Amino acid sequence: MTVSTGGEQGFLYDQVSRHVLGLIEQGTLRPGERAPSLRGLSRQLKVSISTVKQAYGSLEERGVLKVRPQSGFYVSGLPQQAPPVPRRHAVCCKPRKVRFGELFEEIFLLANNPEIVPLGAAVPSPDLLPGKGLLRATRRAAGLHAEAAIDYCFPPGLPALRRQIARRYAEFGVSVSPDEVVITSGATEGLTLALQAVARRGDVIAVESPTYFSVLRLIERMGLLAVEIDTDPETGMDPEALEMALETMDIRAVLTVPNFNNPLGALMPVAHKQRIAQLVAEHGVTLIEDDIYGDLYFEGERPPPIRRFDEAGRVITCSSFSKTLAPGYRVGWVLAGSRVDDVLEWKQATTSATASLPQLGVSEYLRSGEYDRHLRRLRQAFRDQVEHMRLLVARHFPPGTRITQPAGGFVLWVEMPRGNDCLEVFHNALEAGISITPGILFSATRRYRNCIRISCGHASSDEIEAAVEKLGQILSG
């Protein structure tokens, strides 16, 4: 075993780091993959194991590698070299009608072509979902409850499932009674019911900016007005901007995605969550939160929904299993707090029962205990895919590009250099067989023309790498 002197060791140690960084830059080593073993790299580069260890330790500090106990070092990404995150923009604080008309439908029609590289829709790849396990659980449930599988399951929905959902909230410190869990056809129906319960045509809803376009589409259809609130790419909706809006405008409800919002992936700090819960209580408005990405955190613990800080019963929480288990099962829910009767009445009137078999299947899957094991794998896969995509965008997009660094979820928001128009990029990308989502859809005021959203729902592949390279060529620097 060679023991090097101070100066020599410093040199070697940098060499080792550069070697590993090079492998990652070239794509030989991808995020999520195992780095060469200490012993292997020591032999290959002819340096001591302790030198490799030191290099790996420094790469770990810089966030490039990550140690997994009993397993070794794994590639996280190249954070230092990635482009900066998008700037936070001050948005014009005036309620607006949303008018997209056919733009939505046109984009979705084009983007749903299965032949296309799927960087558009925020849909997890079926490969990442436990399809077989869930279908097995569904078959078991249908065997056990054949009559219930066929019969109506009237609102609020399957009692066993509502208890399981309430229990999951208890695990991260949110106390929920099964009585206020209303099962819905996905989180989309949850948001619809929440808005129907609290707002009428002409009412103003405060939203993030940028915000998930389905929220804007719903606001448009319901004849509501949207007011966009400054939203930080890393910390989400800004409590001060919200406070100002609440003080100057007649706002009916605030709609926010506190955990890994779509498209920014921002995680609202606990202090902001507390402040916003306090603000809506003070102003007597309802807060509707969409917590659909909350289980997809990359580090640490499951972040709480704002509901955890709601003492006034002013928060309606919507979520679903669509991003973590089975989009097609359409099993979502609303925690309706003090509005549970309103939400229930709207549910009964507009769609009545939710499909029974998917509820039975999800309930049985949860009962089996497989869900938490699956979530651990899924979080890791999304973390790796997001990091890899950031690397690819960093490598292939022109200088001046900015990318979010989400703390969870599986979408990236990319601010393109000036002169790029998202609709042009959208159409040119489609011609090249690639779908992305144009930024213009994420605002009621058609800002974000220089932004696109890239979904990382599918595992990294040569096809995806080539698609990102192609996107880089489509963009002008």
Add this chain to the structure above:
Amino acid sequence: MTVSTGGEQGFLYDQVSRHVLGLIEQGTLRPGERAPSLRGLSRQLKVSISTVKQAYGSLEERGVLKVRPQSGFYVSGLPQQAPPVPRRHAVCCKPRKVRFGELFEEIFLLANNPEIVPLGAAVPSPDLLPGKGLLRATRRAAGLHAEAAIDYCFPPGLPALRRQIARRYAEFGVSVSPDEVVITSGATEGLTLALQAVARRGDVIAVESPTYFSVLRLIERMGLLAVEIDTDPETGMDPEALEMALETMDIRAVLTVPNFNNPLGALMPVAHKQRIAQLVAEHGVTLIEDDIYGDLYFEGERPPPIRRFDEAGRVITCSSFSKTLAPGYRVGWVLAGSRVDDVLEWKQATTSATASLPQLGVSEYLRSGEYDRHLRRLRQAFRDQVEHMRLLVARHFPPGTRITQPAGGFVLWVEMPRGNDCLEVFHNALEAGISITPGILFSATRRYRNCIRISCGHASSDEIEAAVEKLGQILSG
């Protein structure tokens, strides 16, 4: 073999008829059951076979027996002895807000107790539905399309299912393109989407009187006004009354159930359907029809929906498999005619995808060809159950009672003698462990306080007989 003389034979023939009528009145012979064979009864009553034959022939003419080729005579019911059908009431033609508030929820909460004799909800008994066959088909479909079963199936829905639905309409002369079939979460969502597509808060919707309470509940929630149109217990919504309303009021849409409406079971004659299609075209309003009971005809051929006579593209047809196959699957559809884009946009905005697995399961079940065989059995079961229930009501309810004689579906509308209040009857029946639906729910103006709806969704049984007898005691004569 004895050959009787004229007078003697007349006497004997009447005796035979009375004997058989007596067996039916006592409940020894129930509708749907086989009558004693000609030979058997001839031996038992010591009359000639031709006398029994003549008696049976006359009972057949009177609608009491029905011959089934190669099988014998079967009991239909006792039409001559059943009470008269309810009178048609002229209704006050003024648009009204619907205000039920908590009455609905209270009634459903009470009525959904599974311990109770289920004469309330219009739900087919699981025993009558092909649960096993459908679950088998669903399992096959999940095996063949595991990825699709888990993944989103975005609006308008599963292409194969939409083609099958369009083909079924073609079979009874309605030409529908699969492109205008939008899959919904049950017919309830279909009606919601249709109303959302055409009407706004404050608009007036013309409805039948009495009409299905879920329609009124939806109208209430959406802030629409209802105007009730005279509706005949046998022929449905009256075209002349509708014409008068269209000429004197600003009506936005007409909502009708032309085939076996709920609660009357009325079948609108073709001439009325044609006239109503013409009227809505002339007045430039939309007609929304709910054809959910159309497949449940008791005699002859599948009656057409009004859509068949729609030349102006003004008809939106809603339906589902909830009353014929699986309420809990929540597979319904809308034929949106010229409004398909509006309906689709509302669907995408408010609930987005419909659950995939139920769509795949129904599609596979339809493909297997089992559905039509099942429908034949189901129609016969409902016909027998409805007829038997009419008989029971006739036997046990006080004089002055009137009952509908539906031509399809599986509900009965009962007009009680004066002095009976449906809510009192509802509560007293509940105390006796029986659910019925109070008539007051079927009108925006709280008429029909002296009516109740009885569901015949469950097979006749001693329990149901006892329940009807008990109801008869609860009513005052």
